[in-house]
Each structure stands twice: as structure tokens, then as C-alpha cells.
Amino acid sequence: MKLNHRYTLAYAVITLFVLSVGFAIVYGAMSRSVTQTTIGKLRHLNEVVAAQLRSGRDYAGHPARANVRIRPLAPSDTVAHAQLVQVRPEWDPELQSAVNVVRLSTYPRIGGQRYHLTSRAVVVMPSDEYLTGIVLVFAWTFVFLLALVVILSEVISWYILKPFNAILLSIERFQLSQKTTIGLQPSRTKEFNVLNDFLMKMTSRAQSDYQGLKEFSENASHELQTPIASMKAKIELLMDSELSEKQLLMLTTMHDELERLAKINQSLTLLAKLEHFEWEPAPLTDLSRLVPATEAAFADLAEMKGLRTTQQIAPGVRVPLDESLAQLLLNNLFSNAIRHNLPGGEIRVLLSATELLVENTGHAPSVPVAELFGRFKKGNAALDSIGIGLAIVKRISELYSHRVGYTYADGWHRIRVVFAAAGE
């Protein structure tokens, strides 16, 4: 729900409430004022009749007497009030309907004699049609108000929230890797400016952190490779000199560890590069060609381990992937399938238009399979692997929105890459 819609809704509810209260007040006031006006008229009538009585003339048959009853009071009668008002519904035979009858009693003293004057009038109470009329007035007012609120809130909120929407758009377009700062417009609204400042600070800090990290990973990896190369070269030179077996063994261990260091470094660098890899719309890579080619490249390794490889390759499978990244992905999948296999085991490769499935026999992984996509996770600690291959596979798949999954069942490891539809 949009912000201004929520406001509009709130206003609508408030308006409805206020109008209902207003309606109740108006209705009450109307009913009351009709009665009050009648009482006023009756008071006047009583005064007229009292004046007539004072004049001493005979006014019998005068129209003023039609609705007034005159009763002289005995001196023993006490008068509690100066006047008495009675309102009650009665059947009116002239109107043939129930009406409210208002009676006003006054007790004027005329020449030492107290009189009891009761005047009577019929009041038509605002009900039914009358009520409907009032309700309609209010309903129309409500509709009109609501329409106004809806239209105005759209216009006003568009105007007021313009900077806010601009901020949202900027955030949406913002990329950590972009060289420029986030583009934000200053606004006349204090809160938006506060938000702007905050976002500016936050994004520029994130950007500088990101740049720092990127430079660090690039420098670290690059600057480490040369010393490692130098050390390895020195060890190789040493190996060709006259050494005892013990010394050679030590050197070889050093050499292996350096090799491992270099490998870890390269893999991490590669992952970092993939994190920052800015891919254009991917070219289509022909997996129907690449998969068998990769299989062939690994064939001798598989053969030496006594593995049986079967492939089912659908023709003409072209998938959005950078070719060298696709090669990297396949290399990792195949070398894993060989490395984590059992002697005399099996590898099955299945390429269809929608997915690539690489299955291999092997021991059950010692950690949950989902974790194997993490870095330095090894399904089998006995093997001397770095445990980064699957992280690379996952990252490459993600780059192009392909989904990769790993399951283990009945002695088979299955890695499935489901291709994103081209042009998605």
C-alpha cells in the first residue's frame, strides 16, 4: 500500500467519523430547535391570552383561544414553576397520524386572580423523509470530501514526496562498485534532507570500504604470487644440488606447502574477481561442445582411477555464460567428480536444454551438502583439496542466474545446474 493511500484511508475514516458526529449534532439540534421554537411561539400566545384577560374584554371565539385552555386557580393551589413544558406524542385525529404535541403552562396573576393557561401546538418532528434528506446531504458531503481528499492527496503527495521517490530511485540504481557517489537531490523537507545526508554518508563509506577491500584483495593476491614464485624457484634450484634425503624431504614439503599457498591465493583471488566481475549480457556458450571437450581433457585422470564415464549430451545447448567461466565451472565439476570418487566408481554426465547434471559415486559427505558451497568446506577431510571449487561453481552460476544444487543419495553425489532461460 502506498504511503499516500494510507493517509487517504486514514482521512476517509476521520471524515466519516466527523461527519457522523456532525450529523448526530445537526439532527439533535434540529429536533431541539423545532421544539424550542414552538415553545417560544406558545409563550407568546400565552402572553397574548394573558393580555386579553387583563383587558377584561370578551375575546371568546378569537382565533388565539383555539389552542389555549384557561383555568382560574383556587387560592389554595400552589404553583411549583413559573412555567411547565410538556412534550409527548399523541394521536392527532386531524392529521390522522401520531405527532408530538407540545404543551406550555403558565400561571399569570391577573387582578389578584391566578390563572392556569395551557397552550398546545402540534410539532412535526424531523424523522423519516426529513432524516433521509439530512443523511443524503451528509453522504454527498462525504463523497465530495473524499473525492477531493483522494485527488488532492495524489497531487500533493506527488509533489511533497517527489524528493523521497527520487531518493528511492537513486538507492535502487546505486551500485557499490560505481565510481561516483550516490546522486541525491536536496529537498525543502527537513526529514528528507536528513535522510539524504545519512544515505550520502552511509553509501560513501560503503563505497570506500568496498574499494579498499577490492584493492586489498587484488594487491594481496598479486603481491603474494611473486614472493611465492621466488621461494619456489629457490627451492627448485636447491633440489638440484647435493642434498641428503632428509633435506630433500623438507624442501619438498616446503615446496608443497608453497604450492598450496599459491593455489589458495589464486582461488581466493578468482572468487574476489568473480564477486567484482562486471558482466555484460552474456554471450551464449555452446555447452554441447564444451562438456564433451572437458570430459575428454579429464579422461586420462578418470581412466587412471578406473572410473567409468557415461555422457548424454543433447545437441545445440547454448547457454548464457562467458566461455572461459564456463570452462572453469566444468573443470571444477569434473575434477570434483573424479577426486571425490571411489576407485572403480562411475561418473554420469547429462546435458539437456534446461540443465547440466554431473553425478558421481562417492562416500557420503561428512557435512550437510548445502554447506559444501561455502569456502574451505570439505566433504571429505582425508582428501588434500582446498575446498573452494564448489564456491567458484556457485558464484559463476549466480553471475548468470543459473541455479545450482547439490544432493547426495544412495551413494551418488549429484550436482545439478539449472539454466536460466536465455534473455531472462
Place this chain on the structure above:
Amino acid sequence: MKILLIEDHPELARSIVAYLTQEHYLCEVAATFDEAREKLILFTYDCVLLDIMLPDGNGINLLKLLRKDGVESSVIIISAQNALDFKLTGLSEGADDYITKPFPLPELHARIKAVMRRRSPHKSNVLTFLDLTADLESMECRVNGKLLSLTRKETNLLLYFINNKGRMLTRQAIAAHLWGDYTDNLDSVDFVYQHVKNLRKKITDAGGKDYISTVYGLGYKLNAAG
């Protein structure tokens, strides 16, 4: 054979020079972009080993300058950047080969030899070691003239041994040479053992001597002693 090594890391340069000198190359070193340019203008080299990251410039620019000036030397890029970077950025344009740091020195040597051979097709294309011969054209290997039926990988392995005869080759270096980027060398040492075993067997079956010796289970060496 004159080689110019352009590398700013003095120790690595020293090791490479020491190694290549043992292999009877004349090897000069330039540590900076400017020095390298100067040397390339004044002298002619058969092969240039080029580091990309130089303190005062980028090796790729040097390569472009080289090619623009019509320098005919073979160029092998030595870089900490890996194959993927090269593929993604097309760095290797104009270079004959590239090798990623850290690399085994025998591998560098093998690459230099391969590049030089491609450059000079008139040169003899047969490698010999005692009674072993390897024809680089037909990829045929013989023992005392008797043809060995080797797989492609085994042929490759034998060439590597002959190119680096008398040197100890670690299993890792051999794995890196045979499979390159395809696998991390950490678990391919068993495969190396298999290949070497098969190769030795084929040579001895064909009546050759077993020239390949195992060095304490660490690596292998091709030498006359056998």
C-alpha cells in the same frame, strides 16, 4: 640463445637467471620498464620474459611498443594474473605464451623451448637423449630407432623429461605441465606416478634402459645413470 628477463623482483629474477644459465642460455635482466625498453632498442634477444606489473609501467604497454617497433623476439608473459584474467581481458595479445606465477622453473624452460621452436621451424625438430629420440613434428618417440606407442600425455611427459634432463622434477611440476589449468595439482601426484610408471615400462619393454629415476619418492629425474 639470448634471453631478456624483465622482472622487478630481484630474488625471483636471480633464481630464474641462475636456472636458465645452467641450461646454457645467456640471460640478462631489466628491472624497470625504461631499462627494458633501452635494452630492447640496443640489443636483439631471441626470447623476452615479461612481467606485467613493473614499478614504472605496465608490461602490456611494453609489449605493444615492442610489436610496433617490429621487434621479432618471442615473448612469454610472466604474471601473477591467472589464465582466466588473460582470457577475460585479452592480455596475451601479441605474446607467444604466458605463464602464471608461481611456476616451476622446468616449466618455464619447457615453454621457452616450445616458443623458440615455433619461431624457428628450420631448426632440427628432433630431441635426443642418449638412445631416446623424440620427433616434434610427427610426435613420434623412439628407443634405438624402435617406435614407442605412447599416449599423447606420455609423449608430452617424455619431452618434458628430455627438455629438463638431469634435473629433478617434482611430481607437482610434472602435473602442472601435463594438466595445466585443468586440475589443481594437489591431488594429481598419483596420476603423475601412474604416467611415469607407464612411460618407464614402455621404454624398457622396447629395449631401452630405464633412464628415469625416482628421487626419494619426491620426484623424478632423467639421467644417463638410470
